[in-house]
Amino acid sequence: MTVDQAIGSSVRQEFERALDPRDVISDPVQCRAYECDGLTGYRVTPQLVLLPRDAAQVAAAVRVCAAHGVPFVARGAGTGLSGGALPVADGVVISLARLKRVLEVDPVNRRAVVEPGVTNLEITAAAAPHGLYYAPDPSSQQVCTIGGNVAENSGGAHCLKYGFTSHHVLAMEVVLPDGSTVTLGSPTGEQLGPDLRGVFLGSEGTLGITTSITVKLLRTPETVRTLLADFPSVRAAGDVVSDIVAAGIVPAAVEMMDTLAIEAAEQAVHAGYTVGVPAALVVELDGPIEECDGQFAQVKAICEAHGCTRLHIAGSPEERAAIWRGRKAAFAAVGRISPDYFVQDGVVPRTRLAEVLDRIAELGRDAGMRVANVFHAGDGNLHPLVLFNAAAGETERAETLSGAIAELCVEFGGSLSGEHGIGTDKACSMPTMFDDDDLDVMRRVRDAFDPAGICNPGKVLPTPRLCGERPGRYQPHPLEESGVIERL
Amino acid sequence: MNPVTTPLRPADLADLRAAVLDTSGPIAISGAGTAADWAGALGPVGAVLDTTGLTGVITHNPGDMTVSVRAGTPLRSLTDELAPHGQHVSFDAARVADGATVGGLLATADAGPSALVYGSLRDLVIGVTLVLADGTIAHSGGHVIKNVAGFDLAKVVHGSYGTLAVVAEVVLRLHPVPQATATLAVDCLLADAAERARRVLGSPCEPVALEWVGANAVEGRLLVRIEGTEDATPARAERVAELVGSASRDGSWDAHADLVRGTPSAAVLRLGVLPSRLPDLLGSLPGVRGIAAGLGTGVATVSLDPSGVADAHALVHAAGGTSVLRARPAGAGLPGWGPPPSALAVLKAVKTSLDPQGRFGPGRFDPWM
Numbered sequence: 001m002t003v004d005q006a007i008g009s010s011v012r013q014e015f016e017r018a019l020d021p022r023d024v025i026s027d028p029v030q031c032r033a034y035e036c037d038g039l040t041g042y043r044v045t046p047q048l049v050l051l052p053r054d055a056a057q058v059a060a061a062v063r064v065c066a067a068h069g070v071p072f073v074a075r076g077a078g079t080g081l082s083g084g085a086l087p088v089a090d091g092v093v094i095s096l097a098r099l100k101r102v103l104e105v106d107p108v109n110r111r112a113v114v115e116p117g118v119t120n121l122e123i124t125a126a127a128a129p130h131g132l133y134y135a136p137d138p139s140s141q142q143v144c145t146i147g148g149n150v151a152e153n154s155g156g157a158h159c160l161k162y163g164f165t166s167h168h169v170l171a172m173e174v175v176l177p178d179g180s181t182v183t184l185g186s187p188t189g190e191q192l193g194p195d196l197r198g199v200f201l202g203s204e205g206t207l208g209i210t211t212s213i214t215v216k217l218l219r220t221p222e223t224v225r226t227l228l229a230d231f232p233s234v235r236a237a238g239d240v241v242s243d244i245v246a247a248g249i250v251p252a253a254v255e256m257m258d259t260l261a262i263e264a265a266e267q268a269v270h271a272g273y274t275v276g277v278p279a280a281l282v283v284e285l286d287g288p289i290e291e292c293d294g295q296f297a298q299v300k301a302i303c304e305a306h307g308c309t310r311l312h313i314a315g316s317p318e319e320r321a322a323i324w325r326g327r328k329a330a331f332a333a334v335g336r337i338s339p340d341y342f343v344q345d346g347v348v349p350r351t352r353l354a355e356v357l358d359r360i361a362e363l364g365r366d367a368g369m370r371v372a373n374v375f376h377a378g379d380g381n382l383h384p385l386v387l388f389n390a391a392a393g394e395t396e397r398a399e400t401l402s403g404a405i406a407e408l409c410v411e412f413g414g415s416l417s418g419e420h421g422i423g424t425d426k427a428c429s430m431p432t433m434f435d436d437d438d439l440d441v442m443r444r445v446r447d448a449f450d451p452a453g454i455c456n457p458g459k460v461l462p463t464p465r466l467c468g469e470r471p472g473r474y475q476p477h478p479l480e481e482s483g484v485i486e487r488l
Numbered sequence: 489m490n491p492v493t494t495p496l497r498p499a500d501l502a503d504l505r506a507a508v509l510d511t512s513g514p515i516a517i518s519g520a521g522t523a524a525d526w527a528g529a530l531g532p533v534g535a536v537l538d539t540t541g542l543t544g545v546i547t548h549n550p551g552d553m554t555v556s557v558r559a560g561t562p563l564r565s566l567t568d569e570l571a572p573h574g575q576h577v578s579f580d581a582a583r584v585a586d587g588a589t590v591g592g593l594l595a596t597a598d599a600g601p602s603a604l605v606y607g608s609l610r611d612l613v614i615g616v617t618l619v620l621a622d623g624t625i626a627h628s629g630g631h632v633i634k635n636v637a638g639f640d641l642a643k644v645v646h647g648s649y650g651t652l653a654v655v656a657e658v659v660l661r662l663h664p665v666p667q668a669t670a671t672l673a674v675d676c677l678l679a680d681a682a683e684r685a686r687r688v689l690g691s692p693c694e695p696v697a698l699e700w701v702g703a704n705a706v707e708g709r710l711l712v713r714i715e716g717t718e719d720a721t722p723a724r725a726e727r728v729a730e731l732v733g734s735a736s737r738d739g740s741w742d743a744h745a746d747l748v749r750g751t752p753s754a755a756v757l758r759l760g761v762l763p764s765r766l767p768d769l770l771g772s773l774p775g776v777r778g779i780a781a782g783l784g785t786g787v788a789t790v791s792l793d794p795s796g797v798a799d800a801h802a803l804v805h806a807a808g809g810t811s812v813l814r815a816r817p818a819g820a821g822l823p824g825w826g827p828p829p830s831a832l833a834v835l836k837a838v839k840t841s842l843d844p845q846g847r848f849g850p851g852r853f854d855p856w857m
Contacts, residue, residue, distance in 0.1 A: 108686065108763075108764045109762050109763050109764050109786070110689070131690070152636060153636050155634055155636075159634065160633075163607075163611065164634070166611070166640075167607060167611050174831075176834065180833070181830075182829075182830040182831040182833075182834065183829070183830050183831065184831055186760055186809070186810045187760065187761060187762045187786060187808060187809060187810075188760030188761065188762075188763075188785055188786040188787050188809070188810070189599060189603055189607060189608050189610075189760065189785060189787060190597070190758065190759070190760030190787055190809075190810045190812075191597055191646075191647045191810065192647075192810050192812070192825065192828070192829040193647055193648065193649075193829065193835050193853060193856075194643070194644055194645065194646065194647050194648045194652065194835065194838065195597070195610050195643040195644070195646040195647050196643075196831055196834055196835070196838075197643075198610050198640060198642075198643030198646065199639065199640060199643045199644055201640075201643075202636050202639075202640060203639060219689070219690065219691075219692065219694075220692075221692065221694075222692030242551055245551065245553065246551070248574055248664035248665070248666075248667070249664075250663065250664065287694060288692055288693060288694055288716070288720065288724055288727075289692075290716075290719070290720035290723045290724055291716045291717060291720040291724065294717050294719050294720055295717065347632045347634050347635055348632065349549060349551075349552040349554070349631055349632055350551065350552050351549065351551035351552050376634070379632070379633050379634040380552070380632055380633075380634070381634045413630065413631055413632075414630070414631075414632050414635075415630055415632050415634075415635040415636075415637045416637045417635070417636050417637045418632075418634040418635060418636065419634065419636055420636075421636055422636070422637055422638065426637075430637070430638065433630075433637055433638070434627065434628075434637075434638055435627075437624050437625055437626050438626045438627050438628065438638070439638075440624065440626070441618070441620065441624060441626035441641065441842070442626075442628070442638055442639040442641070444841040444842060445639050445641070445644060445838060445841065445842070446639065447841055448834060448837035448838040448840070448841040448842075449834060449837070451837070460638065460639070461638075
């Protein structure tokens with residue numbers, strides 16, 4: 001299909017009038033730069049890429065889409081890992097990269113108003129002079145944008161204690177799929193009717209496009225204590241986490257890495273992890289000094305009681321940064337020990353971690369592939385990394401294994417995704433977690449925002465085109481309804 | 489309430505679905521009745537669906553700190569059941585003590601002083617089971633706190649006042665019951681309290697609640713609650729005391745809860761505005777009889793002379809805030825809401841999509857829809 005067939009030149013000119021003509025990219029070679037997000041296995045070149053410069057231009061662009069039924073996909077930094085920003089072949093990509101102003105930092109009310117293209121870390125940078133910070137901290141926080149965080153309801157290492165994007169976004173200005181602009185949420189936690197703000201958060205770009213976001217800022221904790229502990233088994237490390245929770249402690253973060261992940265991270269960033277140990281835990285506590293010191297002593301005692309083979313306590317901000325560098329580099333570092341890898345993102349009830357990890361290892365053995373594990377142990381969010389060699393033709397086998405791991409998480413009473421989203425990647429797995437009625441009601445909610453179905457179509461919910469025909473909701477034939485025919 | 493037929497009181501999910509399907513026309517959904525007259529006045533209905541027969545814990549996973557309950561369970565009963573495990577739902581709305589149900593608290597978007605740290609139920613609910621007006625049973629979420637799979641139906645019903653679906657089951661995230669709590673109380677003027685509140689919020693003391701109570705918008709009392717370990721709490725309380733000035737260490741929240749409930753002759757308005765604007769806004773409201781104001785959250789519950797409600801809605805709106813009427817004198821025809829939100833068309837579309845015949849909770853969003 002050529003450009004002119006899908007989006008005619010008159011529609012393209014409308015986009016050029018809505019924006020600046022220079023901000024409408026139609027050259028297929030340039031458009032190809034937008035063909036995928038962080039999940040590079042899926043690639044679709046869009047018809048056009050639009051680069052609006054402000055909220056009014058976003059609304060104008062969406063109005064053109066709405067008028068002509070052109071599907072659109074919003075895009076932030078393109079760091080998503082579920083194909084949520086995968087373009088639609090007959091549609092446009094609306095990049096929010098140029099909406100990157102911090103509109104307001106309000107230290108008195110402890111909030112900031114930012115445009116969607118501002119990166120997660122830039123919010124904290126803008127707030128830091130006031131002793132404030134933005135809490136959600138996905139590993140990609142240096143580059144991922146707040147607009148994308150809103151779409152995915154992103155988490156991060158510290159969400160066990162501090163919650164997800166949804167807990168920190170008070171309000172958003174949103175361009176709806178019909179091109180109108182509304183505010184969802186309010187200056188406080190109060191709302192006028194149903195929590196549409198909360199429905200929008202984590203809807204993966206299917207309900208509209210944010211053009212400004214009001215986030216809560218927290219006061220920087222008085223103190224932070226971080227330790228890195230090695231254990232003789234994943235099970236022992238898991239027991240430590242259980243005991244910490246049973247002691248009534250809510251750590252700021254509890255992260256676990258297995259031996260493969262440690263090896264990779266250490267090769268990449270030399271953060272001081274012990275190569276060869278079966279499991280390492282990063283535990284971080286923060287808060288008022290009196291509180292933090294007492295609980296940190298308890299955590300150390302729990303680690304020792306479970307046969308910890310090495311306990312390294314960060315003695316300076318630099319040492320703490322090194323520990324986190326190792327953890328946060330783990331995904332990319334796996335590239336050091338394997339030519340290719342898939343990142344999985346399932347969640348299991350935390351108490352079943354050890355069992356699930358055994359099963360994952362089994363699945364890996366059966367498939368003849370290595371699986372490295374990095375995960376948020378406090379909340380049961382696993383990030384198994386399936387290592388493979390595409391050049392050796394292992395891609396399909398790795399993909400199958402990765403999918404099986406996600407579905408295993410559902411089998412254990414968990415979820416397909418903790419923070420990366422369903423996107424394109426897992427839409428077809430949704431029926432393992434939700435029945436037809438669940439999905440139908442979700443679709444009804446989505447349709448209320450986007451009756452024309454032009455806003456990031458094909459994501460989150462399974463479609464026949466994407467997943468093959470499945471028996472859908474029973475629909476009576478019109479002749480049946482009028483009594484002309486009868487179904488027996 | 490309307491003079492209606494005997495309430496339907498289903499005992500389980502299948503019963504509940506049957507009750508919805510066996511009736512036609514408008515239905516009111518009721519819980520413990522602690523918020524029966526909140527928001528818009530209920531219009532004529534042919535049946536009342538009483539959810540108080542849907543009680544009990546379905547699954548409690550102490551190690552995972554999650555619990556699922558039937559929506560008619562009073563939160564205080566759940567609190568009692570969880571107490572031996574040292575866990576609770578971090579939620580302290582005043583009407584919990586009056587027997588409010590989990591489903592009712594969710595549907596009315598209620599929250600108490602600890603919303604400063606823990607938010608409202610929208611921040612604590614991790615899964616939900618709904619029954620729609622056409623009998624469809626739908627779930628979202630589950631028993632894991634971190635979960636982004638699918639659309640979050642719990643958010644759809646949070647603050648829906650029984651107009652979109654019956655909440656049948658709710659999964660909640662739990663927190664450890666703190667070993668110790670302390671409330672610092674100091675008598676002070678509202679303007680002064682706001683300044684002291686800023687000092688506390690700007691400090692590393694991490695208060696879990698920070699409210700001012702008063703009979704009018706001038707004189708009253710500042711309450712600051714902290715929670716933590718037995719060892720650390722006394723020292724932290726001293727630090728807060730230094731920041732707020734001479735203060736008693738064992739402040740009571742009873743007066744706060746009473747102000748939130750209001751009195752039978754007053755109208756109770758719940759409002760939210762940027763915290764820095766709250767003192768001035770409260771000072772401008774007509775016929776104030778009592779105030780419980782979250783100086784950190786910007787959320788206040790205000791008792792008013794009923795004649796002042798319409799003006800109060802307008803003043804809150806002009807200050808960029810939100811307001812909803814809660815309790816009102818019996819039979820008083822007062823506006824439940826102020827001007828509609830900009831997303832009214834979406835609210836209407838969600839209503840039409842989930843309850844196309846408009847069966848649930850007629851009148852609750854009058855005059856918007």
